[in-house]
Amino acid sequence: MSALVASLFAVGAAPAAALDEDSMPNAAAATSACVGDANNDMMFSDVSEMNALRAEINCLAYYGVTIGYGDGNFGPNDDVTRAQMVLFxxxxxxxxxxDAEAVVGDFAMSGSDPVTRADMALLIARLLVASTNDESPINVTNNDDGTFAVEGVDEPDFFADARRALNRVSDSAVSALYELGVAQGTGMGYFSPARSVSRAEMAAFITRALGHTSARPGGVTIQSDGPGEVIISVRDINFQPVANAPVDVFSARADQVDEAFDMGSCYMPRLAAVGGNAKLCEIDALDAxxxxxxxxxxxxxxxNTQAGGTTVWAWTGDSGDKVEDGGEGLASVNLTETSPVTADSAKVTTDIPTGVTRQAFGSTVTVTIQLVGDDDADAVADEGGNSYTVVIRRDTDTNVETDGAADAVTAGANVETHVLKVDASGKATFTITANDPDPTDKNNPNGAPSADPVVPNTIDRVRVTYTVSATTGGQAVDDEISSTTSGAQTITFSDARGVVTGASLKPAASFLTAPTSGAAANVVTVTVVDQYGKPVRGHLVQLSSNHSTNPPADADTSTFPVARRTDSSGTVRIGYSxxxxxxxESLDANTSVTNADDTITLTLIPGGEADFYWATPASTAAHLTTLATTAVVRVSDADSKTLVIGGDATTTPLIVRYDGNDQFAVGESGSEALTDMAGFEAALAKDKDNxxxxxxxxxxxxxxxxxxRFVLTTVADT
Structure with a gap:
């Protein structure tokens, strides 16, 4: 029998509903018009720091939409008159x-005085229709009947009191502004359309709406429009877009911002290129x-989330201009969240440990379907959702004489089919289990291992083959990074006796400095398991390597002790010189068997292999010459800022240390680009195959x- 557990993610627009305290806008602006200089204090004497809408009032004044009353006061609590509203x-x-006429229309003659919240909503909706288009992040349009529509929102939610009190056009304006994050209710799901609008509320309405338009402060501004994303804007003194302006963009880890500029100019070891920028801190023909x-x-x-984020700078100028004032005047933003990865395939994995070939009856295996993108990083679900069909077939073998290779189940009556939809994180899971068909083993006669010929014990097993295939919106399963072959995997549940099937070999350190004289000691831990992944106690393990004595393989010699037995946890620690x-050094963990003639036979335990590096600090001219030529990165340790590079069975790997003063470039062959130390270390961490x-x-x-200068050339893992 099997159990299926799926994480379901509902996709699609919900039907229109009356707003309540739990409602959220669906099309709020990702960026704001109130950024950079628009946040400056405009010094209105009656707008205190305690005013909840102080930022919006200052922003509106920055853009010249209001100048206050001319006596240093703004009058935040005063009602907005019809004449003021037309001017604003x-x-x-x-x-x-x-086009102002398309916005104001006949409001000067027909609008309320003082202005109501319903009037304000209608005017703001007209402003957005007149100032957005198909190229805008979110386009606001009019339907044939004059009602307002928001791109991507099929059924906008509504305020119950606005729907009762207003005509369809005005009600749709209120709903549209709510979905756009421009209009907020007055509490308890109400909009209060007939209530007058204060000048402070007017500032909030207009500045939030400007976030959906092209309005941005004069000069260069930069702001985040999503995790790991920025948008850079260049505007003239009238806040209008400037096309074809060259933009120089670069970044640094947040904890090194204070070191990014040295004596007024850019300190290159701390900076990394952004967007393919070829020459940092200078305006040139190659800039975007x-x-x-x-x-x-x-x-x-x-x-770099571990460093508190990544700070990104942007600026513009004339060709040949350079950063010479320590970054003063450059637009900047600090990013703290990584960008979601777009899926291009899916991987299917299980929680079965490496080397485990069988499952005990009654145990449970969890299978995970995960969308992945570039560099096989976990990806989020597509907007339309991603679904997979899972077919599970099972067959039972009772009283069989071998638990050898189990064929996949390709037919049979016991078939289950399920459709799983991945959740927002791009993941779905299901579980597989099987019970012993003969728990008392009454049908399994005992074998006779001493008979001639040997009579084997018989066992029961259940073979379960699952197949995962993409359905609606699903990305194809990539077998190269999955547990599957052609989207399928067979899991065998068995009651066979445990036998040694695998081992892991782990040195106490990833490398050691080669002894200049005498001998050095190393310690290795070997863990031996059976086909179920359970530890095997009392197994006799002998280490060997390509440098074993008897006879010595080469000038580098390792001397290993006699075979030792594993403890109750299946492990044994073995030291050698x-x-x-x-x-x-290529280390092997072997099963040691003493023969009748007292000779010893060593048999490599599957998985019991590991390379170890006896390395030398780079110090000589010959070492530096070797380092200048690309060599494989054997070990990378971000904590100690250490690399072990190159070497083989007869030549010495070299130890090199780096720090924040150094320069780094990372990329595929011929496409290496400047990065910071964090980017260098992140690329090293992805190199699973060394x-x-x-x-x-x-x-x-x-x-x-x-x-x-460290130039890391990345190679796809196999």
């Missing part, structure tokens, strides 16, 4: 690049340029303040 909306339309909307999106940015100048290569130049082992 005309100025807001100019800032947003809209803004589009017709005056904006530039450099794409996803790697965020090594002499030599440095090399890559096949990336690095070239190190300008290294001075005698100078802790040297600026070495």
């Amino acid at each position: 909306m005309e100025r807001a339309a100019a800032v947003a690049g809209a 340029i803004t589009g017709l909307d005056g904006n530039y999106d450099p794409g996803a940015i790697t965020v 090594h002499t030599g100048t440095g090399s890559v 096949n990336d290569t690095v070239a190190v130049t300008s290294l001075d082992p005698t100078d802790a303040g040297d600026v070495a």
Whole structure:
């Protein structure tokens, strides 16, 4: 029998509903017009720091939509008169690049005095229709009947009191502004459409609406429009978009911002390129340029969350201009969240440990379907959802003489089919289990191992084959990173006796410095398990390597003790000595059997293999010459900022240390690009197969303040 557990994610727009305290806008602006200089204090004497809408009032004044009463006061609590409203909306339309007549229309003659919240909503909705288009992040339009529509929101929620009191056009304006994050209710799901609007509320309405338009402060601004994403805007003195403006963009980890500029200029070891920027801190012909909307999106940015985030700077200027004032005046933003990964395939994995080939009856296996994207990173669900069909077939074998290779179940009456939808994180899971068909083993006669011929014990087993295939919106399963073959895997549940099937071998350290004289000691832990992954006690283990004595393989020699037995946890710690100048040692864990003639036979235990590095600190001219040529990265330790590079069975791996003073570049061959130390370490951490290569130049082992250059060439894992 099997159990199926799925994480379901409802996708699609919900039907229109009356708003309540739990409602949320569906199309709020990702960025704001109130950024950069628009946040400056406009010094209204009657707008205190305690005023909840102080920022919106200052922002509106920055754009010239209001100048207050001219005596230093703004009058935040005063009602907005009809004449004031016409003036405010005309100025807001100019800032947003809209036709004022299309916004104000006949309001000067027909609008309320003082202005009501319903009137305000209608005017703001008109402003957004006049200032957004198909190129805008969210387009606001009019339907044929004059009602307002928000792109991507099929059924906007509504305020119950507005729907009762207003005509369809005005009600749709209120609903549209709510979905856009412009209008908020007055509490308890009410909008209070007939209530007058204060000047402070007016400031909030207009500035939130401007966030959906092209209005941004003059000059360069930068703000986050999503995790790991920024949008850079260039505007003229009238807040209008500037197209084809060159933009220089670079970043640094947040905890090194204070070190990003040295004596006024950029300190390159702390900075990384963003968006393919070729020459940091200088305006040149290779810089990206803004589009017709005056904006530039450099794409996803790697965020160093462990360093408190990544700070991104942007600026513009004339060709040849350089950063010379310590970053003063540059627009910047600190990113703290990584960008979600877009799915291009799916991986299917189980919680079965490596080397385990059987499951005991009654145990449970969890199978996970996870969407993945670039570099096989976990990806989020697509907007339309992703579904997979899971077919589970099972067959029971009783009283069989072997628990050898189990064929996949391709037919049979016991078939289950399920459709799973991944959740928002791109994941769905299901479980598989099986019970013993003969728990008392009454049908399994005991064998006779001493008979001639041997009579084997018989066992029961259940073979379960599951197949995962993409259905609606599903990304294809990538077998290369999955537990599956052609989307399928067979799991065998059995009651066979445990036998040794695997081992793991783990040195106490990832590398050691090769002894310059005498011998050095190393310690290795070997864990032996059976086909169920359970520890095997009392198993006799003998270490060997390509440097074993008897006879010595080469000038590097390792001397191992006699075989030792595993303890109750299936593990044994074995120490040994090594002499030599440095090399890559291939360690093996073997089953040791003493034969009748007292000879010893060693048989490698599957999985009981590991490379160990006897390394030498890079110090000589010959070492530096070797480092300048790309060599495989054997070990990377971000905590100690240490790399072990190159080497083989007869040549010495080299130890190199790096720090924040150094320069780094990462990428595929021929496409290596500048990055910071965090980006360098992140790329190293992704190298699961230890096949990336690095070239190190300008290294001075005698100078802790040297600026070495590390070029890491990434190679896809296999």
